[in-house]
Amino acid sequence: MKKILALCAFISFVPFIGFAQHAGPNTPTGYSTAGTGAGWSNLSGVLAIDNNPAYADLAQYPTCNNFLCFHSDTAYFTHFGFSIPDTVTIKGIKLDILQRVNSPGGGIHDSLLTLLVNGAATGNNKASAFNWLDTPTNQTYGDSTDLWGATWVPSQINDTSFGFQYQLTNTSYDQAASVDFLTMTVYYEIPQDTSTAGIVSQTSSPWQVAMIGSQLTINAYSTVLxxxxxxxxxxxxxxxxxxxxxxxxxxxxxTLIDASGWINGIYIVSIKPVNGKAYQQQVVLVK
Incomplete structure (x- = not known):
């Protein structure tokens, strides 16, 4: 039996507005390191919370030689597997990293955290001066409206080289820093209809735009039609x-539109009169 879920539309023509969406959280499948600091080990350990983390053994500050160093190499995490539509607008990027040090002494914190495009650092350095804790703690960088000081297009996000670079610094005694899990989420908006011509409101009887069973029902009356x-x-x-x-x-x-071949989910219905602005409504299909 099909359920009926609908968001009904009432008496307004409005410019077509964008809908906020997101892709992810995704994990990386590309890893590499560079630099002259302490080496990272087991970088693929960031894929799951399984007590098998990526880690770097950092020396006591300010030691740094051919064998030990108070700061880490730079780790590169890429291949996040995004497939964002080409027509959307990127609105924000969020990174979540599950961090831990192996002793309560503190002193380990980020020194470099920037996004990468084609291997080049892009945007702001989001490194936090907050010292890591000796219990697993999730640290969030960026959010749904934070573009990290750069402008992005979907092709950059979808490219396998897109990711971030990460380096740590220790200001205390010898200790290891570990990352057991990390994800990236990209927020975007479906583009606006740029139509500006014609009527902007109408006051006739209510319109019905609803998903009833597996049929999209549209009943509308206005002189602009x-x-x-x-x-x-x-x-x-x-x-x-x-x-x-x-x-x-x-x-x-x-009119009735057959939705029996559509998958369950949210759909955006747009009615664009020849001589008016677009009207839109969300409907939900649940079979």
Whole structure:
């Protein structure tokens, strides 16, 4: 039996607004190191919380020679496997790192944390001066509106070379620093409709845009519909899964759209009159 879930639309034409979405959290599958500091070991240990972490043994400050060093090599984490639609706008990037030191003395903290594009550091250094704890602690860098001081396009995020570089510094005695898990989440927005022509509001009887069973029901009445309109339906990645032109001629749209072949989820319905701004509504399909 199909459930009925709908978000009904009422009496307003509005400019088409964007919908915030996110990709991830994803883990990296590319790892490398460079530099003259203490080496990292087991970098793939960041893939799961399993007490088998990536780690670096750091010497007491300020020791640094061919055998020991108070700071780590730079570790590079890439290949996050993002596949973000080309038409969206990147709004924020968040990194979560599960950190721990093996003794309560403290003194270990970040010294370098920047994003990478084609191997080049890009944007702000998000290294935190907060000393790591001797219990596993998640540290978050960035958020849904933080672009790290740079401008991003989806092709950069989707590239296998996209990732970040990470270096640690010890200001205390010899101790190891470990990272047991890390993920990256990218926040984006489906683009806006730039239409600006025509009417911006209407006060006729309420419109119905609803998913009833496996049919999308649209009942609408307004004088702006008299010259025709286009109905389109997109999923949350921005992919158009239905599009049709309607030449009503009587100020009205009454139609049923078969959604039986669509997967469960949220869809964005757009009604764009020839002589008016786009109207949009979210609907939810649950089979």
């Amino acid at each position: 008299n010259s025709g309109s286009q109905i389109s339906v997109r999923d949350l990645t921005g992919k158009v899964i239905y599009s049709a032109n309607y030449l009503s001629g009587n100020n009205r749209i009454n």
